[in-house]
Amino acid sequence: MPKSSAAYYKMLTFWHKLTDYKYFWPVFMIAGLAFCMAASTFEFLDLYLQLILIYVGINIILTVSLNLINGYMGEFSVGHAGFMAIGAYVASLLTVHVFPPVAQNLLFPLAILAGGVGAALVGFLVAIPSFKTRGDYLAIVTLAFCMIVKSVLENIDAVGGPRGLLGMEKLTTLPWVFFWTALSVWVIRNLVYSNFGRGVLSIREDEIASDLMSVNTRQVKIIAFVVSSFFAGIAGGLFAHALQFINPRMFDILKSTDILIMVYLGGIASIGGSIIGAIIYTILLEILRPLGVWRMVLMPLMLVLLMIYRPRGIMGMKEIRMFLPLRDLVTEKLWRRKKKETTDASA
Amino acid sequence: MAYIFQQALNALQLGSIYALIALGYTMVYGILTMINFAHGDLFMVGAFFCFLLAVYFHLSFVPTLLLSMLGVACLGVIIERLAYKPLRNAPRVSAIITALGVGLFLENFTLALSPYPKHIPQLLENTTWAIGALSISSLQILIIVLSLVLMLILDFVVQRTKAGMAMRAISWDKTIVPLMGVPVNKIISLTFAIGTGLGGAAGVMYGLAYPVIDPYMGIMVGWKAFICAVVGGIGNIRGAMIGGFILGGVEILVAAFLPSTYRDVVAFTLLLILLIVRPYGILGKPQPQKV
Numbered sequence: 001m002p003k004s005s006a007a008y009y010k011m012l013t014f015w016h017k018l019t020d021y022k023y024f025w026p027v028f029m030i031a032g033l034a035f036c037m038a039a040s041t042f043e044f045l046d047l048y049l050q051l052i053l054i055y056v057g058i059n060i061i062l063t064v065s066l067n068l069i070n071g072y073m074g075e076f077s078v079g080h081a082g083f084m085a086i087g088a089y090v091a092s093l094l095t096v097h098v099f100p101p102v103a104q105n106l107l108f109p110l111a112i113l114a115g116g117v118g119a120a121l122v123g124f125l126v127a128i129p130s131f132k133t134r135g136d137y138l139a140i141v142t143l144a145f146c147m148i149v150k151s152v153l154e155n156i157d158a159v160g161g162p163r164g165l166l167g168m169e170k171l172t173t174l175p176w177v178f179f180w181t182a183l184s185v186w187v188i189r190n191l192v193y194s195n196f197g198r199g200v201l202s203i204r205e206d207e208i209a210s211d212l213m214s215v216n217t218r219q220v221k222i223i224a225f226v227v228s229s230f231f232a233g234i235a236g237g238l239f240a241h242a243l244q245f246i247n248p249r250m251f252d253i254l255k256s257t258d259i260l261i262m263v264y265l266g267g268i269a270s271i272g273g274s275i276i277g278a279i280i281y282t283i284l285l286e287i288l289r290p291l292g293v294w295r296m297v298l299m300p301l302m303l304v305l306l307m308i309y310r311p312r313g314i315m316g317m318k319e320i321r322m323f324l325p326l327r328d329l330v331t332e333k334l335w336r337r338k339k340k341e342t343t344d345a346s347a
Numbered sequence: 348m349a350y351i352f353q354q355a356l357n358a359l360q361l362g363s364i365y366a367l368i369a370l371g372y373t374m375v376y377g378i379l380t381m382i383n384f385a386h387g388d389l390f391m392v393g394a395f396f397c398f399l400l401a402v403y404f405h406l407s408f409v410p411t412l413l414l415s416m417l418g419v420a421c422l423g424v425i426i427e428r429l430a431y432k433p434l435r436n437a438p439r440v441s442a443i444i445t446a447l448g449v450g451l452f453l454e455n456f457t458l459a460l461s462p463y464p465k466h467i468p469q470l471l472e473n474t475t476w477a478i479g480a481l482s483i484s485s486l487q488i489l490i491i492v493l494s495l496v497l498m499l500i501l502d503f504v505v506q507r508t509k510a511g512m513a514m515r516a517i518s519w520d521k522t523i524v525p526l527m528g529v530p531v532n533k534i535i536s537l538t539f540a541i542g543t544g545l546g547g548a549a550g551v552m553y554g555l556a557y558p559v560i561d562p563y564m565g566i567m568v569g570w571k572a573f574i575c576a577v578v579g580g581i582g583n584i585r586g587a588m589i590g591g592f593i594l595g596g597v598e599i600l601v602a603a604f605l606p607s608t609y610r611d612v613v614a615f616t617l618l619l620i621l622l623i624v625r626p627y628g629i630l631g632k633p634q635p636q637k638v
Contacts, residue, residue, distance in 0.1 A: 076440065129619070133626040136382060140577045141622060143570060144615040151611040253570060257447055264444040293462070296455035303448040304430050311437035 019322035020329070029182060036174040050174055052286055054242050057177035058235045059278040061184045063262040064271060065231035068188055070260070071268030072197070073224050074204030075130065079142030080232050080259045082149040083119040085251035087233025088240035089159055091115035095241070096167045108171045112180065112237040119233025120226045122149075127225035131218055134207070146256055153248040164247025165240075172242040180238060184231045189271050191227060193325045200224055204269075261303060264313050271323045273315030280314075349480035354603045355596075360487050360556065362595025363494035367549035368572035369579070369587040370501065371542035377518040377582035378538045381439065384446040385426060387569010388453035389543045393419045393550025394560045395457060398465050408470040415551050416544040423543025424536050432532075450569075457562035464561040467554040490552045497548060498588055501541065505584060514538055518582065574618055580631020589629060594618070 018024060036053075039045045045053070062080060069077045094111040095104060129141045154162045191197050199220040202210030211217050240246045258281075266277020288295035306313070321329070368390050375383040396415040400406045406414070430449050434442045475484045505511035513534045516524045525531050553568070554560050575594045579586025594614065601613040627633045 070440075076443070129623050133622060136376075136581055137577060137622060137626055137628075139382075140574055141619060144574065144619050144622075147570075148612055148615045148619075151608070151615070155608050155612065253566065257451070260447065261444065264440060268440065293455065293459045297452060297459055300448040300451035300455065304445050304452070307437075307441045307445040307448065308430070308433045311434060311441035313441075 016321055024322070032178055032182070033175060036178040040174040051242070052282065053174055054172060054177045054238075056279055056282045057174075057181040058238050058242070059259075059262060059282050060181050060275050061231050061235040061238075062259045063266065063274040063278040064185055064188050065228045065235070066259050066263050067266075067268065067271070067274045068192070068200070068224055068228045070263055071270070071274075072192055072200045072204065073221070076135065076139040077142040077228075078139055078253070078256050078260065079126065079146035079149075080228075081251040081253070081255035082142075082146035083123060083229040083232035084236035084239065084255070085149050085153060085246075085248065086122055087112075087115035087119040087236030088246050088251070089115075089153065089165065089236075090118040090233070091237030092165050092168050092240045092246060093159065095169070095171065096165070104169055104171060108176070108241070112176075112234055112241075115237035116230045116233040119236065120230035123225045123229025123232075124222060126229070127222045130221050130225065143253070143256075146251075146253060150248045150252050153251075160247070162248060164245060164250075166245045168241050168244045170241065170244055172238045177238060177242075180234055184234065185271060185275070188227065188231070189323055192271070196220065196223065201269075265303065265306065267313030267316030267318070269317050270315040270319050272320030273313060273318070276314055350603075352481050354599050356481075356483065356487055356491075358596040358599035359491050359592070360595075361599060362592035363491050364549050364553050364556070364591075365568075365572050365575050365595050366588045366591025367494050367497065367545045367552075368568065369575035369591045370498070370584060371546040372573050372576040373579070373581055373584060373587040374514075374538050374542040376576070377584070378514055378535060379431070379435070379442075380582075381431065381442045382446065382573070383431075383542075384443065384569070384573075385450040385453060386543065386546055387565035387567075387572065388450040389419050389423055389426075389565070390546040390550045390553070390569060390572075391457065391560070391562060391565030392422060392453060393547030394467070394554040394564070395461070395465070395550075395562075396547065397551040397554045398467050398560060401468055401470055411470060412548060412551050416547045419547025419550070420540040420544035423539045423546075427536060427539040450565075454562050454565065461562070464559050467558045467560060469558075470555060486555060490556060493552065494549075497545060501545065502584065504541070510534065510537055574615075578618060578621060578628055580628030583628070583630045586628055586630035593629075 039050060039053075043050075062084065066077065066080045069075050091111040091114060094114055095108065099107045099111065126142060126145050130138050133141060153159060159165055192200065199210065199215040199217075202213065202215050203217055203220060207217060236251075262277045262281045263274060264277075265281055266275070267273035285295065285299065288298060291298065310316075368386065371386045371389070372383060375381060375386070393415050396418045397411055400411045400414055426449055430445050431442060434445055471486060471489070473484055473486050475482050477483075505514060513524070513529045514537075516527070516529060517531060517534055521531075553564075571594060572591070575590035576587045577590070578593060579588070579590030581587075597614045597617055598610055601607075601610045605613065622628075
């Protein structure tokens with residue numbers, strides 16, 4: 001074995017031991033939150049870097065939540081930007097027009113939550129056609145939904161119409177983004193590895209068979225859509241208060257395409273993949289910024305090449321070990337031991 | 348009455364452009380079960396070819412149209428060979444994402460080359476006849492007639508020629524057809540060439556009817572044409588034509604009787620209702636699912 005590979009193996013085992021440690025997640029969360037708080041209060045990261053980190057967080061929320069529908073449930077939803085728009089508008093209307101200016105900071109989580117709930121209610125409505133229509137036809141339903149949201153927002157003068165809405169204070173700070181990102185990853189990861197999540201996977205593999213195995217497919221679809229759109233709404237609220245300006249054109253089909261690209265870049269049905277995809281896509285776009293307009297030529301080219309040489313994305317259908325539940329790790333360990341025993345016996 | 352006829356004529360014009368683009372979607376889908384999301388951008392490239400040929404080479408209408416169609420068809424075949432062919436056995440979504448990537452590439456490449464919206468010169472002398480209160484322009488008639496002719500030619504090719512038979516056979520069963528000696532790769536390339544060529548023709552006509560073109564014009568029109576294809580029943584060529592005329596009709600109707608900003612809302616809501624009532628489109632056959 002070459003030296004570098006041995007060192008890599010050693011590091012990997014160390015990393016696995018670290019992530020398997022009982023208090024790894026609480027320690028990681030607290031450390032992350034503390035880092036974000038310190039970064040935003042003492043400003044040892046400059047504002048530009050902080051903004052990029054905020055966008056990374058928002059994109060992680062969007063990608064992980066879309067992965068629930070497109071990756072784990074196997075549908076093809078292209079309307080995620082629509083849910084995001086609803087969350088953004090509900091949250092901003094609350095902070096601009098309803099909440100008193102003094103208590104903005106305290107009531108901010110409420111506004112974000114309201115945005116999520118608003119998006120979730122609409123997600124419930126979108127889930128209903130998904131009982132009958134599947135595949136490309138469901139893609140059209142979500143696409144039409146996304147366009148309807150955009151057009152409706154453009155026609156309501158009370159929210160600014162096509163001019164958009166402004167007057168939000170910059171309430172989205174790094175700690176809040178970290179909190180909501182961690183929450184969305186936690187909820188969706190636990191959902192996927194719960195009993196319910198097995199139902200979601202069974203719909204992807206074979207809907208009729210899972211119906212016969214007494215999975216309540218309608219209920220599963222509704223919950224998946226509601227949870228996914230809830231987090232898209234939350235991401236929208238955070239996005240609106242990070243940018244301090246929204247208009248309907250921001251949430252058109254191009255935004256949905258962006259989210260789709262992040263999901264499939266990272267790989268479907270993988271929480272870790274979604275996080276990696278969102279981070280790589282967001283940061284790469286920032287790094288390539290000096291190229292000007294040619295960066296948007298280079299990005300799709302890289303995406304096409306990635307798809308040709310690695311059609312399942314970076315982590316497609318695989319999971320980072322730290323997101324796997326303990327029982328899977330135990331099964332894997334037992335399986336390895338058994339395999340070793342059989343190979344030893346045969347030798 | 349004249350107003351209604353006027354709007355019907357407008358609807359036919361818009362609908363025939365939508366139908367031409369929708370045909371490209373539906374042909375590719377029928378043969379590869381893949382949604383070619385770059386198709387709307389190929390339509391845009393067609394309009395830009397038209398601009399290029401008309402402004403820099405001073406060609407007249409007929410050579411412009413033919414060369415644009417040819418150029419877009421070549422581009423379509425190149426894209427199929429380079430980007431889609433390696434993914435034929437990959438999961439379906441990777442092909443879709445590749446198509447989205449190719450579409451973004453075409454948009455942004457055009458944007459990098461020509462950052463400002465371009466104005467297509469008038470290639471044809473546009474005469475307007477007034478019949479009572481009705482005014483008919485020669486351009487409108489040309490667009491409608493030309494697209495109908497193209498559609499009839501396509502229908503003939505698909506239904507009556509050997510290549511068309513091969514196309515229908517491939518969309519029927521992909522595993523058996525190569526055993527019968529059908530050159531699958533050639534037929535797929537031909538399908539792409541015809542589908543994207545029609546999209547290019549639609550681009551030229553759209554450029555003549557609405558002369559200001561920009562690199563992002565293909566997105567909205569492309570997605571709308573995709574909706575037409577699905578409404579007609581995706582994979583069904585006659586369905587795509589019907590879907591195109593339906594969407595064109597609905598859009599013009601809404602714009603005629605309501606404020607034009609409501610056009611998209613009403614059109615898409617109607618389409619949603621139609622899809623909920625008939626989940627497989629108008630001419631699509633419901634496919635029973637098997638376990």
